[in-house]
Amino acid sequence: MPASPSTARALNDRLALRLLQQDGPLTAAQLKTLTGLSRPTVADLVERLQDAGLIRVVGESGAARRGPNARLYGIVADRAHLAALDVRTGSVSVVVTDLLGATLAEGALPIGADTGTEPAVERAAGLLERTARAAGPAPLHSVGVGAPGLIDPATGELRDSSGLPAWHRGLVRVLQERLEAAVLVENETNLAAVAEHRAGAARDRETFVMFWLGQGVGAAVMLDGRLRQGASGGAGEIGFLPVPGVSGPPSAVNCDGGFHSLVGSVALCELAARHGLVAPGAAARGREEEIAVRTVRTALAAGRAGEPFLDELAGRLALGAAAVASVLDPGCVLLAGAVGHAGGAGLAARVEERLAAVSPLRTEVRAGSLGDGAVLRGALITARDAAQDALFPPG
Known part of the structure; x- marks a missing residue:
């Protein structure tokens, strides 16, 4: 069934806006060539x-x-502003941009574990409001929020999760109440995958799975260019994947014993200690992710001395990648997050080699390219897409 004239106009306008966002400013002749x-x-x-x-x-x-x-046309970038929040267990980061993504203001602050729920919510919400004011007088149109935990796909709300601060859920509610802007919440790993797909290492891939390796481990699933959250928002909870070589299977409320116990930061610190790269007990000092990242970098720089650690780490990652490949056959696995970024192409190549030895499905393994800023980047992309949808609905 052909599109109605109004729908066709809206689709053409949205295509032109996207081209002007990505490649502008452009002349009418250039728009004619690019749109057909x-x-x-x-x-x-x-x-x-x-x-x-x-x-x-x-x-x-x-x-x-x-x-x-010869006239060059460009987006009226200051018509409205966009914001992104990266909500971590102990901190929050904010960036405010114009409609083209140019950074206008940014900020960050730590929120300690001993901070009460209401004070923590107020500090985080206040940071966003101050940053938005510093960006200028244009209204805030959309706010993308990346947070750990599960997002209910039916309601868009952050679900209760054990081990995560209560102020995360409170913050989302307060932002929705205090702001006239649309507040869009998504799992941090999913947002990082969106960023890698649109502006990073997976730009040429419509289907891939991304491992987010840091304090814990998560995954994002992108199939045919669409992020897949699953029926309950739990697609990619790979930390709970039962694996051999651990003390026992995970439980419904704790991923200890799952893939998390092989490649989470605590496990990597223990592996590094066994290979003599860090002191025994390093994981008990509360800086597990930092130590894991530093160890991976040190091992890569150490040549042969670092190979035993890297080979065992690659084997562990290949185990999880093989399980994902056997179900989804994505053709590509990205290693992202702090540990994945530290490992870079060197670790990715090792994982790909070991994956080929245990899986009959050809799967490329790449390193993510956007680093720790991928969550904010993905949140901004989500906010910008929402603004464009509101300005020009598809008919």
Whole structure:
């Protein structure tokens, strides 16, 4: 069934806006080439977008070409602002941008484990409000929030999770009450995968699985260009995956005994101690992720001396990747998060080699390219997509 004229116009306008966001400023002739639309159709959509206050003339394409055909059109980036929050167990980071993603203001603050729920919520919400004011007078249109834990796909709400601070759920509720902007919450690993897909190591992949390796371990599933959360929001809870070589199976409320017990930061510190790379008991000092990251980097730089540790780590990661490949056959696994980023291409190559030895399904293993900033990047992408959907619904 062909699209109605109004739907076709909206789709054309959204395509033009996306091109102007990604590649702008552009002339009408360039928009014609990139969209494949006719010259009159492009002229009409340019006029509509200008009348709506979404684009404006920002210059001309060259001194030798004057007149209407040489006008460069760009997004009215200061029409509204976007915000992203990266909510961690003990901290929150905020960035506010214009509609093109240019950073206008940012901030971060620690929130200790001894901070009460209400004070923690107030500190985090206050940080966002101060940062938004510092960015300028434009209204805040959409706010993307990345948080650990499960997001209910039916309601979009952060679910109660054992081991996570109560202020996380309280913060989401307060932001929704205090802000006129749309507040969009998603699991941090899923947002990092969105960022890697749109602007990172998986730009050429419509299907992949990303491992987020840090204090714990999680995964994000991208199939045919769409993030898959699962029926309850739990797709990718790979830390609970039963694996051999641990004390026993995980329980419904604790992932100890699952894949987490092989590749979480505590397990990596213990592995590093066994290989003589850190002092025994390092994992008990409360800096497990930092120690795991430093150890992976040290092992990579140590040449042959670091190979036994890296080989065993790669074997453990290949075990989880083989389980994922046997069910989803994604063709590509990304290693991201603090540990994955530290391991880089060297660790990814080792994992791919060991994965090929235990799985008949050809699976490429890559390192994520966006590092720890992937969560904020993904939250901003989510906020920008929401703003575009609101400005130009698809008919």
